[in-house]
Amino acid sequence: MIYRKYGKTGKQVSIVGFGGMRFKNIDDREECVRMVIEAAEGGINYFDTAPGYFGTKSEEVFGEAFRELQRRKIPFYCATKTSKSDEKSIRQEVEQQLKRLNIDAIDFYHIWCIITLDEWYRRKRNGVIETLIKLKEEGLIRHICVSSHLIGDQVKEVLSEEAIEGILLGYSVFNFSLREPALEEVAKRNLGCVVMNPLGGGIIPQNPELFEFVKTKKDESVVEASLRFLFAHPSITSALVGFGERDEIKQALNAVNGYQGISQAEIERIKANTTEAFNELCTGCRYCDNCPEGIPVPKLMDAYNYKRLYGENKRVLDRLKWHWGISPEVAEKCQECGLCEEACTQHLPIIQRLKEIAEIGRENPNT
Ligand code: SF4
Ligand code: SF4
Incomplete structure (x- = not known):
């Protein structure tokens, strides 16, 4: 040592x-x-x-x-x-x-x-x-x-x-x-x-x-x-x-x-x-896991990492579906109260990312 x-x-x-x-x-x-x-x-x-x-x-x-x-x-x-x-x-x-x-x-x-x-x-x-x-x-x-x-x-x-x-x-x-x-x-x-x-x-x-x-x-x-x-x-x-x-x-x-x-x-x-692409990655610390709407923000932000890392929307959907077992639709529930962003240790634009995830979900309804 x-x-x-x-x-x-x-x-x-x-x-x-x-x-x-x-x-x-x-x-x-x-x-x-x-x-x-x-x-x-x-x-x-x-x-x-x-x-x-x-x-x-x-x-x-x-x-x-x-x-x-x-x-x-x-x-x-x-x-x-x-x-x-x-x-x-x-x-x-x-x-x-x-x-x-x-x-x-x-x-x-x-x-x-x-x-x-x-x-x-x-x-x-x-x-x-x-x-x-x-x-x-x-x-x-x-x-x-x-x-x-x-x-x-x-x-x-x-x-x-x-x-x-x-x-x-x-x-x-x-x-x-x-x-x-x-x-x-x-x-x-x-x-x-x-x-x-x-x-x-x-x-x-x-x-x-x-x-x-x-x-x-x-x-x-x-x-x-x-x-x-x-x-x-x-x-x-x-x-x-x-x-x-x-x-x-x-x-x-x-x-x-x-x-x-x-x-x-x-x-x-x-x-x-x-x-x-490595800037602004979610590190999974879960400090933002306090959404009053019950949105599992850390899981969604983890999935979004794959868009930044590989530049592919499909990777986001795969991660949500196969790793977390959740649908991108859950991101639609966001009321933009900002609580999660205030808590984010990496200062990430969570609300914007949730909008993108919801959009990716709408564009790929059968994935
Ligand atoms: S901004 Fe959206 S995701 Fe974040 S805590 Fe508020 S409702 Fe939940
Ligand atoms: S607080 Fe920020 S870095 Fe930590 S899990 Fe949530 S989105 Fe990721």
Whole structure:
């Protein structure tokens, strides 16, 4: 395993982290706990969860695994989050999290999911920073971090907050251009930087033929190559992979074990090969799954990805029919209230895409 300094915190974090948001079967508790332990045995020491991943079940899985890791004296760091902003609610949440996680202090505590600057200012007005500083002084959390889906220069505004020691942000081989300003700021301020969605929420492993260009060695898989592309970035501390099953842990460990650096010329070649179509892909995070009309927005946006990736309407219909088992007509129910767009971590034009999907459905009534 390769370890990197997490900013100025003095912590050394594994270059691959374990994201607890994509367990394939969260109700198979024993298997999920086993996965966490196996990852730690392989040298992964950064474990990220949240109070809303499968309700509280993800934190509970980590809690069980952490008890075992402590018993065996295997070192680990725990990262979790809060979307609360007032002192009373945050305190209550932290106390519950510490119990669920079976630890005395949370190593990296994140102000969770900042999608707009308005949201950032709202939480600041409610006192989130002062509260987290107090909790840090009391020893209940160790480092104050933020998880953000802001793009471009907006992230700089958040990172200018003195108390922030690290950031969790989305970054992958296909959306790096949107997040590059954030990484420049990370380097300037010497912060920790963990990247989520390094495999584009599954887009890369599900469409390997489109990402062949990322490979720099004949014998590496597209997944390994995509992770190594991130390892090569000096400002990235750790790539957080949302593991679904054990095999994926092995692949990630292989990516680390076979990593020998990537030349600047190769990096430039890879960047030059990422096409316009890769911008604005849905990463399947499901934050928009709150439609008052009951429209399954994440499923429809996943299907729309295939239009951007392959430029074919039929692919959208096939994905809806064979993978999700839904009809494009469901998109017609949209009342354009905008709730889903406000929640979208990738700032996607969801309403427009729903209109296109409905149109594709009307044009192909018998598909
Ligand atoms: S804009 Fe349409 S799809 Fe989005 S939440 Fe509102 S009704 Fe649902
Ligand atoms: S549409 Fe946006 S919020 Fe919804 S799943 Fe995709 S990326 Fe996430």
